[in-house]
Amino acid sequence: MRTDTPQPVRLADYRPFPFAIETTRLVFDLHPTATKVTAELAIRRVGDATEPLVLDGERLKLLSIAIDGQALGANQFVVDAEHLTIAEVPDRFVLTTEVEIDPSSNKALTGLYMSGGRFCTQCEAEGFRTITYFPDRPDVLSRYTVRIEADRKFPHLLSNGNPGAFGQVGETRHFLEWTDPFPKPCYLFALVAGDLDVLADKFITMSGREVALRILVDPGQASRAAYALDSLKRAMKWDEDTFGREYDLDLFAIVAVRDFNFGAMENKGLNIFNSALLLADPETATDLDYERIEAVVAHEYFHNWTGNRITCRDWFQLCLKEGFTVFRDQSFSADQRGAAVQRIKDVRALRARQFAEDAGPLAHPVRPSSYLKIDNFYTATIYEKGAEIIRMLKTILGDAAFRKGSDLYFDRHDGQATTVEAFIACFAEASGRDLTAFFDWYEQAGTPSVTIDTDYDAAAKALTLTLTQSTAPTPGQPNKKPLPIPVAIGLLSAEGEVLRDTEIVLLDQARQTVRWEGVTSAPVLSALRGFSAPVNLTTDARASDRYVLFAADPDLFNRWEAGQTLARDLILARAAGTPDEVGEERYADALGRALVDDAAEPAFKALLLALPSEPDLALMSDPADPAALHEARDTLRTRIAVHLGDLLRRLHGEMQSEGEFSASAEAAGRRALRNACIEILAADPRDDNLMRIVGHFEASRNMTDMIGALYPLVSIGGVAREKALANFHFAWRAEPLVLDKWFAVQGRDPNEDALERVIALTSYPDFEPTNPNRLRALVATFANFNPARFHDPSGAGYRFLADQILAVDAFNPTTAARLVDPLGGWRRYKPELGQQMREQLERIKAHPGLSRNVLELVAKALD
Numbered sequence: 044m045r046t047d048t049p050q051p052v053r054l055a056d057y058r059p060f061p062f063a064i065e066t067t068r069l070v071f072d073l074h075p076t077a078t079k080v081t082a083e084l085a086i087r088r089v090g091d092a093t094e095p096l097v098l099d100g101e102r103l104k105l106l107s108i109a110i111d112g113q114a115l116g117a118n119q120f121v122v123d124a125e126h127l128t129i130a131e132v133p134d135r136f137v138l139t140t141e142v143e144i145d146p147s148s149n150k151a152l153t154g155l156y157m158s159g160g161r162f163c164t165q166c167e168a169e170g171f172r173t174i175t176y177f178p179d180r181p182d183v184l185s186r187y188t189v190r191i192e193a194d195r196k197f198p199h200l201l202s203n204g205n206p207g208a209f210g211q212v213g214e215t216r217h218f219l220e221w222t223d224p225f226p227k228p229c230y231l232f233a234l235v236a237g238d239l240d241v242l243a244d245k246f247i248t249m250s251g252r253e254v255a256l257r258i259l260v261d262p263g264q265a266s267r268a269a270y271a272l273d274s275l276k277r278a279m280k281w282d283e284d285t286f287g288r289e290y291d292l293d294l295f296a297i298v299a300v301r302d303f304n305f306g307a308m309e310n311k312g313l314n315i316f317n318s319a320l321l322l323a324d325p326e327t328a329t330d331l332d333y334e335r336i337e338a339v340v341a342h343e344y345f346h347n348w349t350g351n352r353i354t355c356r357d358w359f360q361l362c363l364k365e366g367f368t369v370f371r372d373q374s375f376s377a378d379q380r381g382a383a384v385q386r387i388k389d390v391r392a393l394r395a396r397q398f399a400e401d402a403g404p405l406a407h408p409v410r411p412s413s414y415l416k417i418d419n420f421y422t423a424t425i426y427e428k429g430a431e432i433i434r435m436l437k438t439i440l441g442d443a444a445f446r447k448g449s450d451l452y453f454d455r456h457d458g459q460a461t462t463v464e465a466f467i468a469c470f471a472e473a474s475g476r477d478l479t480a481f482f483d484w485y486e487q488a489g490t491p492s493v494t495i496d497t498d499y500d501a502a503a504k505a506l507t508l509t510l511t512q513s514t515a516p517t518p519g520q521p522n523k524k525p526l527p528i529p530v531a532i533g534l535l536s537a538e539g540e541v542l543r544d545t546e547i548v549l550l551d552q553a554r555q556t557v558r559w560e561g562v563t564s565a566p567v568l569s570a571l572r573g574f575s576a577p578v579n580l581t582t583d584a585r586a587s588d589r590y591v592l593f594a595a596d597p598d599l600f601n602r603w604e605a606g607q608t609l610a611r612d613l614i615l616a617r618a619a620g621t622p623d624e625v626g627e628e629r630y631a632d633a634l635g636r637a638l639v640d641d642a643a644e645p646a647f648k649a650l651l652l653a654l655p656s657e658p659d660l661a662l663m664s665d666p667a668d669p670a671a672l673h674e675a676r677d678t679l680r681t682r683i684a685v686h687l688g689d690l691l692r693r694l695h696g697e698m699q700s701e702g703e704f705s706a707s708a709e710a711a712g713r714r715a716l717r718n719a720c721i722e723i724l725a726a727d728p729r730d731d732n733l734m735r736i737v738g739h740f741e742a743s744r745n746m747t748d749m750i751g752a753l754y755p756l757v758s759i760g761g762v763a764r765e766k767a768l769a770n771f772h773f774a775w776r777a778e779p780l781v782l783d784k785w786f787a788v789q790g791r792d793p794n795e796d797a798l799e800r801v802i803a804l805t806s807y808p809d810f811e812p813t814n815p816n817r818l819r820a821l822v823a824t825f826a827n828f829n830p831a832r833f834h835d836p837s838g839a840g841y842r843f844l845a846d847q848i849l850a851v852d853a854f855n856p857t858t859a860a861r862l863v864d865p866l867g868g869w870r871r872y873k874p875e876l877g878q879q880m881r882e883q884l885e886r887i888k889a890h891p892g893l894s895r896n897v898l899e900l901v902a903k904a905l906d
């Protein structure tokens with residue numbers, strides 16, 4: 044058991060750093076096992092004359108230290124496990140340190156490490172301190188020059204900014220210098236060295252400057268970067284058109300690495316990507332991969348302004364860059380691919396990840412006020428709810444005032460490390476609105492519940508809407524205030540005609556009424572259109588109202604939502620032992636009618652066909668019984684498969700495309716609908732359906748089609764499963780990104796023996812737990828997306844996850860911590876299960892040498 048209790052970092056304790064680091068010169072002498080890093084920092088005192096210089100540094104072997112060229116004596120500085128402290132320093136001086144580090148043994152994947160035989164870095168949030176002694180905090184901005192020296196076996200030497208001098212060093216080594224003219228915090232530093240292939244292009248910015256674009260990937264993989272490159276150019280243009288933001292260096296480079304803890308990183312001028320989010324071709328990547336590549340390439344590029352030119356004062360302000368940048372990438376994707384479909388997908392992800400977080404022990408405000416490990420705060424709340432807040436801001440202010448506010452922000456804070464308050468102040472000033480109450484969205488955790496009751500007066504032709512809101516307590520916040528919630532509302536007639544167009548009602552009290560005159564017939568309410576706020580809505584709508592919306596709501600989000608709500612209620616009723624067979628038939632009929640609507644896009648129909656997921660259903664039931672939910676959902680799926688069999692088979696045939704592969708949203712939509720059809724048909728595995736799915740698998744010429752059939756075949760089990768998995772593995776055993784998919788499909792295997800098989804897979808030679816993609820493909824997929832098997836009544840699923848967390852924590856705490864979540868919601872499950880989940884959390888917590896990352900999450904989950 045650990046004896047020291049780690050102390051949290053608190054927002055209230057923020058103090059500026061008492062020194063400015065005017066320039067930073069780094070010299071890297073790269074060797075896989077012993078890299079020497081020399082740092083020359085030009086330092087000027089800006090705070091009190093009595094302040095010592097305290098630099099962060101961990102796992103560094105200090106070789107030498109000097110001030111203005113004079114070596115320091117052993118009594119002039121103190122080095123402990125986390126800091127270098129020099130009690131007395133002049134007001135202006137140059138500090139030179141020389142340290143040695145060992146990238147080859149770094150499996151934590153933060154700081155400088157090796158991936159695929161190359162050197163690479165990951166510094167956000169606090170990795171730079173494992174590279175050299177430095178004030179590792181986002182508010183210390185410095186101008187960097189970097190010299191990289193390495194063996195010529197590492198031909199490409201990259202860092203931030205623009206390249207300069209280069210040359211040979213002796214027989215076997217070479218060097219290259221980089222200068223970044225923009226001051227930046229150290230978390231945006233990056234270095235890459237190795238053998239890479241380059242895909243090159245250029246972009247002419249709106250002011251006519253030429254920017255060299257380069258994507259660097261594993262040798263032989265350059266053609267797979269084409270889609271990322273195309274996405275980058277579209278993102279650059281979009282940011283000019285939409286936010287007036289132009290790129291600022293002569294070079295923009297992206298490097299793909301196989302071993303990476305997160306998705307990608309926005310280092311200035313040198314983005315580093317998880318290769319899963321960069322490399323794509325039709326044979327190996329699915330449409331979902333294409334979609335995510337486009338979004339993440341844009342996201343990291345957009346950070347150049349929202350994150351890099353303007354950064355965060357401290358890590359409590361993380362949503363300043365992440366929430367805004369997610370909002371920007373979602374807006375980009377909506378423009379590229381269609382707003383309604385994009386919105387549905389974004390909301391689905393928000394509910395699955397963020398609403399779950401907000402409803403559990405890890406609920407925290409979008410701007411938290413304390414943390415143990417900042418790595419744990421790269422959460423759905425900071426990112427996705429952070430984006431929702433910006434979206435509401437835009438809805439409330441209108442497009443023009445929103446743009447005025449963002450222009451003011453970019454103008455006023457360029458080159459600064461700033462706060463969420465300063466950001467919101469720009470929008471208040473530009474719009475002339477008081478946004479004090481709006482700011483509570485940042486500080487109050489939890490998902491508000493909104494109710495709307497309607498009262499129609501037929502004689503007066505008036506509708507009275509009564510809106511209420513409340514937010515349940517979250518850890519540390521027992522009392523909640525009302526928030527300003529923009530609720531987009533329209534009305535339909537019982538025949539599905541538009542009675543009244545969308546209007547935004549701003550609900551900012553606990554209870555409010557609105558009276559609408561001139562409502563000519565009894566209305567059907569379409570509320571929270573486009574999901575205008577991140578809340579849970581309850582209305583007095585009857586099922587018949589939902590059928591009207593499902594058939595006719597001009598707001599496609601709400602049309603989809605009506606279908607989901609109908610399906611959800613039917614599944615929950617069945618899981619509770621009170622099935623509504625008539626309702627199920629009615630639902631299947633309505634779904635059938637929606638599927639033959641020629642005006643609707645295939646991508647939208649594919650979304651209509653996807654039933655609410657098991658994790659989402661678990662979130663809606665109290666207490667959750669995953670086995671019963673799985674059964675009930677499967678029964679509804681089978682009923683649809685039988686009831687709509689002919690239609691689904693016909694659509695599956697019609698959506699087949701014969702021509703060349705296209706990655707366009709339209710083509711992807713047709714593939715999505717085709718796959719959605721067989722996913723449902725797999726629930727009724729009669730001979731012709733089975734043959735159809737096997738045929739689909741065998742004829743597939745792209746990964747979307749292949750994966751689309753692989754999961755149904757796995758779910759059918761038996762020979763179908765064995766054959767498909769064996770063929771797939773044989774075909775793709777040399778492609779790591781595709782093998783990840785092979786593991787992930789088995790993580791979702793709904794058959795009874797899935798847990799046994801997942802455990803067996805962890806001793807496969809292909810299973811590499813040091814690679815986060817591979818680990819997550821199997822372990823996180825199983826724990827998050829296979830509730831019926833994870834929540835095995837024996838508790839074996841929980842033990843398996845706890846074993847994995849502990850094993851990974853020994854070398855990669857960041858990634859281990861991200862596996863804790865599926866156990867965290869233990870209170871929401873039926874007691875026989877919840878108790879066993881808790882026991883595993885206790886077991887993890889008691890483990891000797893546990894990382895702070897895992898400790899923080901486990902302790903909060905048990906609290």
Ligand code: ZN
Binds near residue numbers: 364365
């Ligand atoms: Zn980001």
